[in-house]
Amino acid sequence: MTVVLARENGISPEQEADAARIANAPLTIRGLTVSYGDKPAVFSVDMTVEAGKMTAIVGPNGAGKSTMLKAALGIVPALSGRVNVFGAALETQRGRIAYVPQRASVDWDFPTRVIDVVMMGLYRELGLLKRITGAHRAAARTCLERVGMADFATRQIGQLSGGQQQRVFLARALAQGADLYVLDEPFAGVDAATEKAIISVLKQLREEGKTVVVVHHDLATVADYFDNVFLINTRKIAEGPVQTAFTAETLQAAYGGRLATAQVDQLGAAAALHTSQVGAT
Ligand code: ADP
Numbered sequence: 046m047t048v049v050l051a052r053e054n055g056i057s058p059e060q061e062a063d064a065a066r067i068a069n070a071p072l073t074i075r076g077l078t079v080s081y082g083d084k085p086a087v088f089s090v091d092m093t094v095e096a097g098k099m100t101a102i103v104g105p106n107g108a109g110k111s112t113m114l115k116a117a118l119g120i121v122p123a124l125s126g127r128v129n130v131f132g133a134a135l136e137t138q139r140g141r142i143a144y145v146p147q148r149a150s151v152d153w154d155f156p157t158r159v160i161d162v163v164m165m166g167l168y169r170e171l172g173l174l175k176r177i178t179g180a181h182r183a184a185a186r187t188c189l190e191r192v193g194m195a196d197f198a199t200r201q202i203g204q205l206s207g208g209q210q211q212r213v214f215l216a217r218a219l220a221q222g223a224d225l226y227v228l229d230e231p232f233a234g235v236d237a238a239t240e241k242a243i244i245s246v247l248k249q250l251r252e253e254g255k256t257v258v259v260v261h262h263d264l265a266t267v268a269d270y271f272d273n274v275f276l277i278n279t280r281k282i283a284e285g286p287v288q289t290a291f292t293a294e295t296l297q298a299a300y301g302g303r304l305a306t307a308q309v310d311q312l313g314a315a316a317a318l319h320t321s322q323v324g325a326t
Pocket residue numbers: 081086104105106107108109110111112113
């Protein structure tokens with residue numbers, strides 16, 4: 046009966062099911078195409094980010110990972126596509142998203158103290174007219190503590206190492222108190238201690254029921270760090286739980302000749318091993 050009614054409304058059961066997914070997911074992308082010139086950087090991509098999970102976006106250099114996220118967040122214009130955030134239009138949900146861009150794109154020649162960078166995360170709460178109080182400073186300091194950077198509060202951000210800067214940007218994202226955290230290559234060029242600190246904070250966020258999306262370049266740690274994976278090479282290659290979507294086949298499809306077959310087999314085996322370990326515990 047519902048099917049008949051749906052058809053009378055011109056809506057298929059598939060469309061109805063997708064509408065439910067869109068309504069319930071922290072982030073959905075449908076039919077997203079982005080082009081900087083003649084050739085699309087992202088072509089007709091659909092993505093459904095699952096609530097309360099950690100999702101890795103994986104693909105070769107230039108695959109459109111950053112572009113997809115920037116277009117989804119309204120930072121670069123899309124040629125076509127629809128984006129929903131917590132079932133609603135992006136514009137109404139901005140306060141629920143914290144975005145940490147790829148580090149290379151940020152220029153910190155301007156002198157700014159670490160604590161002030163973190164307090165930028167509070168601006169939405171502060172508004173333009175409210176004064177910064179001791180409570181705000183304490184909140185910013187707590188966020189710095191969470192990433193192990195409290196001792197650096199009064200240092201200039203430009204004087205920190207890449208890994209330390211990345212932790213500060215995560216602290217700023219934490220200050221926003223968002224529900225969806227989107228990080229573009231947070232582990233690129235950081236030290237091992239920073240990587241450990243960041244992943245542990247992201248796992249805490251997941252435990253708090255938040256949703257985390259990370260562009261990730263290290264294939265060897267995907268199965269260890271993430272629940273879900275989204276493989277892209279201009280087009281979507283695969284999406285789903287790491288166990289099913291991160292396989293030798295999907296990796297080969299995403300990377301083609303750029304990954305040695307032996308490497309792909311190894312990674313597929315690593316993913317399978319991880320699955321069996323998870324199953325065993
Ligand atoms: P990824 O993050 O997967 O490495 P990007 O989204 O940065 O990929 O880039 C996708 C494609 O778009 C690449 O071919 C890149 O050269 C191109 N591109 C990215 N940003 C710009 C830009 N601002 N202007 C022109 N081309 C761009």
